[in-house]
Amino acid sequence: MRVLVLTRIFPNRAEPTFGPYNLKQLAALRDLGWSVRVVNPIPWFPGASRFSGKTRAASLSAVPRQDSFLDLEVDHPRFLHIPRLLAAHAPIYAASVAPTVAALRGSYDVILSPFAYPDGVASLLLGQALGLPVVIKLHGGDMNVGAKLPGPGRWIRWAFPKAARIVAVSDPLADAAVACGAPRSRVDVVQDGVDDKVFFIRDAREVRRALGRDPDRKLLVFVGRLEKRKGVYELLEAFERLAPRHPDVDLVLVGDGDDTKACRERAEKLGGRVILTGNVGMEGVADWLAASTLLTLPSYAEGTPNVVIEAIASGRPVVASRVGGIPDMITSPKMGELHAPEDVAALETALEAALARSFDPDESVRLSGRGTWRDSAGVLAQSLRAAVEAS
Incomplete structure (x- = not known):
């Protein structure tokens, strides 16, 4: 069968690590014999290229119109992006990419x-115009944040009853879809997979040595956007409190974002105990997770974050905020600690507790029950096939 994928959440040449989970799942779907083409729209506004370094649209202005990732064909049409008109984003988006999709x-x-x-x-607007069934896949932020906003929420409640299928990466997201009008019979749970050739249990000391770090020092590793909503300021404050009691522990911030400069300034005050790596790619993330003592993810809101899946596959415990689908992922104290979001004291306590315990890497992997991307793509294929057969 043949699937056309329409999403902003996909890698491009300027942001090669953006949405890697979609890339992996779609490449696995292609390997199962499906024809897959991706339309990955790029935000644009008149004169965007003149605002270099100031807006995301400007930083993406040089992305080519056509490209490929893992041998998947990718189109990058531009869509008019007007930040404050949230309720108008969907129809403007649809109109902007309609020529590419119609072709x-x-x-x-x-x-x-x-x-x-x-x-x-x-996609539903375009699918209705073109006579194609549409499957909408939910990741977390779209439902935990977007669906609660007045304009986007109204559009979502309009679309969900009309979609051929809804695919959710967790049970809580499936429930949220039903609450927004999706018939339960047309909602499928398709868990994200993990690349077990990249994320697997390794000797932490050896990886630390390979990364140029002291193999005897423990590492608290954060992976994600360096932004307030990811809890990076609470993490830095919690670590500042912990550091004097744990002179053998360092904090590693893997990623980049709007608050990188502020994080770097804060890190400088801690005398080299905080390392900022910038964007390092998937293999780099895998190395830092393998080198870590634990992953920490103190986000204000999440869906089913892939970095938690990857940390568990690497045999590392997770200290994360009790939001979104995370409690469904960390189902046992043997896998890590959960804490309240936006709470420095709770984060500090959770980190302290995790540092005081030992974790069995093999047990953590066993408890997760997570499959590969090929497994995930196989379940997604069933949902897509059901959508086509019912149309």
Whole structure:
């Protein structure tokens, strides 16, 4: 069968690590014999390229119109992005990419759209015009944040009853889809997978040595956007409190973001105990997780974060905020510690507790029950096939 994927959440040349989970799942779907083409719209506004370094649209202005990742064909049409008009994002998005999608009419059997708004809603508008069934895939932020906003929420409640299928990466997201009008019979749970050739149990001391770090020092590793909503300020404050009691522990911030400069300034006050790596790619993330004592993810909101899946596959415990789908992932004290979000004292206590215990890497992997990306793609294929057969 043939699937056309429409989503903003996918790697591009300027952001090669953006949405890697979609890339992995779609490449695995292709390997199962599906024809897969990706339309990955790039935000744009008149004169965007002149604002270099000031807006995301500017930083993406040089992304080519056509590209490929893991041998998947990718189109990068531009869509008009007006930040404050949230309620208008979906129809503007749909109108902007309509020429690209319409040119592919007749070549595909179904549209798959990861992320509910504006992607999923725009895909449904286009699917209705082109006579194609649409499957909307939910990741977390779209439902935990977007669906609660007045404009996007109205669009989501309009779209979900009309979608051929809804795919959710966790049971709580499936329940949220039903609450927004999706018939339970058309909602499927398709867990994300993990690349077990990249994320697997390794000797932490050896990896630390390979990364140029002292093998005897413990590492608290954060992976993600360096932004307030990811809890990085609470993490830095909690570590500042912990550091005097744990002179053998360092904090590693893997990633980049709007608050990188502020994090670096804060880190400088801790005398080299905080390492900022910048963006390091998937293999780099795998190395830092393998080198870690634990992963810490104190986000204010999450869906089913892949970095938690990857840390568990690497045999490392997780200290994370009790939000979104995370409690469904950390189901045992043998896998880590949960804490209240936006609470420095709770984060400090959870980190302290995790540092005081030992964890069995093999047991953590066993408890997760997580499959590979090929397993995940196989379940997704069943949902897509059901959408086509019902159309």
